[in-house]
Amino acid sequence: MRRWLGVLGLAAFVAGCAASRPGPVKLRMWAMGREGEVVGELVRDFERGHPGIHVEVQQIPWTAAHEKLLTAVVGGSLPDVGQLGNSWISEFATLESLVPLDPFLVRGGLSRDAYFGGIWDTNVLDGVTYGVPWYVDTRLLFYRKDMLERAGYKAMPTDWKGWKECLRAVKARGGPGHYGIFLPTNEWMTPVVLGLQSGSPLLADGGTRGAFEEAAYRRAFDYYLGMFREGLAPAIGFNEIANKYQELSRGTFAMMVTGPWELGEFTRRLPDSLQSQWSTAAMPGPDGPGVSFAGGSSLVLFHGTKHPDEAWELVRFLSEPAQQVRFWRLTGDLPARRESWADTALTADARTRAFGDQLTRTQPCPKVPEWEEIATRVYEQADRAIRGATSPDSALATLDRLVDKMLEKRRWLAARRSAAGHRGRT
Amino acid sequence: MSATDVRASGVVARGAKRATLAGRQARAGLLLALPSVALILVFFWGPVLYGLWLSLTDFDVYAIADPSAVRFIGLGNYLHAFSEPDFWNALRITLVYALVGAPVSVAVSLATALLVDAKTTRWKPFFRAVYFAPVVTTLVAVAIVWRYLYQPQYGLVNALLGKFGIPRIDWLGDPHWALPAILVLAVWKNFGYNLLIFVAGLQNVPRELHEAAELDGASGWQRFWNVTLPDLAPVFLFVSVTTMINYFQLFAEPYVMTQGGPLKSTNSLVLLMYEQGFRWWRLGYAAALAFILFAVILGATAVQMRLQQREGRA
Numbered sequence: 001m002r003r004w005l006g007v008l009g010l011a012a013f014v015a016g017c018a019a020s021r022p023g024p025v026k027l028r029m030w031a032m033g034r035e036g037e038v039v040g041e042l043v044r045d046f047e048r049g050h051p052g053i054h055v056e057v058q059q060i061p062w063t064a065a066h067e068k069l070l071t072a073v074v075g076g077s078l079p080d081v082g083q084l085g086n087s088w089i090s091e092f093a094t095l096e097s098l099v100p101l102d103p104f105l106v107r108g109g110l111s112r113d114a115y116f117g118g119i120w121d122t123n124v125l126d127g128v129t130y131g132v133p134w135y136v137d138t139r140l141l142f143y144r145k146d147m148l149e150r151a152g153y154k155a156m157p158t159d160w161k162g163w164k165e166c167l168r169a170v171k172a173r174g175g176p177g178h179y180g181i182f183l184p185t186n187e188w189m190t191p192v193v194l195g196l197q198s199g200s201p202l203l204a205d206g207g208t209r210g211a212f213e214e215a216a217y218r219r220a221f222d223y224y225l226g227m228f229r230e231g232l233a234p235a236i237g238f239n240e241i242a243n244k245y246q247e248l249s250r251g252t253f254a255m256m257v258t259g260p261w262e263l264g265e266f267t268r269r270l271p272d273s274l275q276s277q278w279s280t281a282a283m284p285g286p287d288g289p290g291v292s293f294a295g296g297s298s299l300v301l302f303h304g305t306k307h308p309d310e311a312w313e314l315v316r317f318l319s320e321p322a323q324q325v326r327f328w329r330l331t332g333d334l335p336a337r338r339e340s341w342a343d344t345a346l347t348a349d350a351r352t353r354a355f356g357d358q359l360t361r362t363q364p365c366p367k368v369p370e371w372e373e374i375a376t377r378v379y380e381q382a383d384r385a386i387r388g389a390t391s392p393d394s395a396l397a398t399l400d401r402l403v404d405k406m407l408e409k410r411r412w413l414a415a416r417r418s419a420a421g422h423r424g425r426t
Numbered sequence: 427m428s429a430t431d432v433r434a435s436g437v438v439a440r441g442a443k444r445a446t447l448a449g450r451q452a453r454a455g456l457l458l459a460l461p462s463v464a465l466i467l468v469f470f471w472g473p474v475l476y477g478l479w480l481s482l483t484d485f486d487v488y489a490i491a492d493p494s495a496v497r498f499i500g501l502g503n504y505l506h507a508f509s510e511p512d513f514w515n516a517l518r519i520t521l522v523y524a525l526v527g528a529p530v531s532v533a534v535s536l537a538t539a540l541l542v543d544a545k546t547t548r549w550k551p552f553f554r555a556v557y558f559a560p561v562v563t564t565l566v567a568v569a570i571v572w573r574y575l576y577q578p579q580y581g582l583v584n585a586l587l588g589k590f591g592i593p594r595i596d597w598l599g600d601p602h603w604a605l606p607a608i609l610v611l612a613v614w615k616n617f618g619y620n621l622l623i624f625v626a627g628l629q630n631v632p633r634e635l636h637e638a639a640e641l642d643g644a645s646g647w648q649r650f651w652n653v654t655l656p657d658l659a660p661v662f663l664f665v666s667v668t669t670m671i672n673y674f675q676l677f678a679e680p681y682v683m684t685q686g687g688p689l690k691s692t693n694s695l696v697l698l699m700y701e702q703g704f705r706w707w708r709l710g711y712a713a714a715l716a717f718i719l720f721a722v723i724l725g726a727t728a729v730q731m732r733l734q735q736r737e738g739r740a
Binding site: 066067070073074091094095096097186236237239240242369370372373383409410412413 | 484486487488490491492495497577578579580596598599687688689704705706707
């Protein structure tokens with residue numbers, strides 16, 4: 001009796017181990033922040049159009065994203081599709097965790113021409129494309145029209161000289177305790193954008209040496225320090241201000257350099273009386289409209305995905321102009337695809353139009369894995385110079401010294417590669 | 427098997443049997459201990475030795491992709507640490523945490539324990555629960571509330587200080603005040619744990635000793651110093667050593683409140699390790715920092731135990 005039970009049990013076990021019916025392809029996607037909350041809706045439409053594919057979206061907060069991705073790379077648990085901030089593309093490409101997308105792009109009919117050039121370039125390393133831009137981010141000026149008008153300016157000046165004069169006028173009208181602009185001393189975007197505008201490459205020799213002591217960056221750095229020296233901007237960090245929207249409403253300062261998510265935030269947080277009084281303007285450059293930072297997120301395929309074709313279908317779906325516009329309506333994130341900008345909603349609003357204009361003048365930051373840390377040192381040294389703890393010359397010299405030390409490994413790898421090349425090995 | 431039995435029989439035969447029994451017992455003991463030892467070897471000593479090896483290399487993001495991009499640099503990471511102002515800053519701040527924060531925490535725990543355990547205190551369980559509550563509350567939730575308390579313009583702390591005429595202090599934004607602010611939070615959050623241990627220790631002090639001292643005319647302070655404290659000595663040693671070790675490793679409070687800022691004034695060694703290892707992927711350097719911290723804690727603990735033992739004997 002016991003023996004028969006045993007045989008029955010074994011048979012049931014073996015039957016259970018038989019190959020399962022081929023079910024739908026299951027794709028995993030990781031998305032961060034607000035985008036992660038919202039992309040689930042778009043994905044439902046994708047599933048309806050592709051009945052054999054099921055997509056599971058996991059939302060990750062930005063503060064934990066970098067560490068979580070690293071753990072996944074090392075632990076081999078990366079998803080199929082992911083959202084990646086485009087300043088991280090070089091890091092993850094170095095880790096060989098991204099699938100080169102060129103063959104897929106040819107098949108899918110996507111190319112650089114469909115996108116803003118500067119943004120597209122952030123995804124290309126050594127001629128290989130690793131990501132498709134999803135939404136774009138750049139920095140420009142958000143300002144109070146009424147405060148500028150009171151100071152005698154009908155529009156934002158378009159060059160450095162005019163910009164400083166405008167800030168001086170605004171400050172003079174405001175009196176003591178008032179400033180022209182809010183530039184948090186612990187953010188790297190503004191000094192880096194000014195550096196790019198000034199023509200500085202930020203890093204030299206193929207990204208193996210710091211170029212912060214060179215004349216181009218020095219010019220931008222002096223201009224930036226001047227903002228604080230003349231009292232045009234308060235010398236505080238973003239965590240030292242109680243509520244920047246409140247201070248802007250109160251007229252403590254008249255403008256700030258920030259990104260597209262503020263379009264929604266300003267509508268929500270500024271009082272009704274000021275809703276018609278704020279606008280956006282492109283960044284002034286040294287001799288005319290200047291470039292800005294090419295930010296945003298891309299969609300990538302992670303190495304080790306078992307369904308690259310289905311994953312590519314999802315990426316292509318999210319890159320369709322209609323889906324990009326829909327995504328914009330849900331999040332306020334600007335579409336990366338130029339065709340989506342033909343939508344009247346995006347071009348009707350003057351404030352969004354300024355973004356469309358600025359996006360035609362963007363430049364990526366140096367595409368090295370160490371960039372995130374270098375950017376931190378940029379603002380740290382700038383902060384010390386602003387607070388008078390060190391002279392500008394000394395700050396830039398220290399910055400170059402720190403950056404050179406950080407890039408030592410990169411130099412060694414480059415030397416090793418070229419040595420291998422000289423010896424005739426590939 | 428008693429000693430008399432052993433002596434009663436012949437030496438050689440009994441000796442051989444005893445050796446075998448002892449050997450068998452020893453072997454049995456080893457076998458029973460083997461699972462735990464194996465776990466400790468695999469999950470503790472393994473990673474520690476791997477960490478030691480890592481600290482002698484320049485393992486970083488390039489090495490994760492390409493294992494051949496690892497270079498053995500011997501003591502390079504350690505020398506780099508000693509030449510970095512950031513490291514000395516973090517070490518100084520960690521020493522402040524441990525040499526100021528830990529004694530303050532122990533003192534607060536002991537003082538509160540004395541109050542809770544006093545004869546005239548009613549509702550002792552209630553007070554013990556109230557003081558222990560911060561220990562079990564989530565740090566992130568606590569941090570949100572304390573950020574409101576520390577707010578320069580609208581926070582309660584500055585409002586209270588204002589009543590005494592003290593000007594506003596930017597607790598989390600001023601490099602001079604951020605460290606004390608974090609210490610106050612850390613002490614408040616953790617003193618309850620030691621409080622319970624002290625209360626248990628205090629209850630073991632025999633009441634007769636206290637009564638005898640009172641009869642002899644000893645004041646409260648004299649009774650504390652000569653009766654309570656000596657009896658508490660083992661508990662005190664344990665609490666002070668473990669508290670100091672914990673404060674050397676302070677990470678969560680500065681990470682959640684100030685991220686090591688402003689201007690790196692609350693950056694502990696563990697925070698520096700975290701930043702180097704998990705933000706910048708410099709795992710070799712971070713491992714070296716971990717071993718330096720280990721050496722510091724080992725040294726501090728050795729000094730502390732020697733001091734307390736000497737005091738105990740005197």
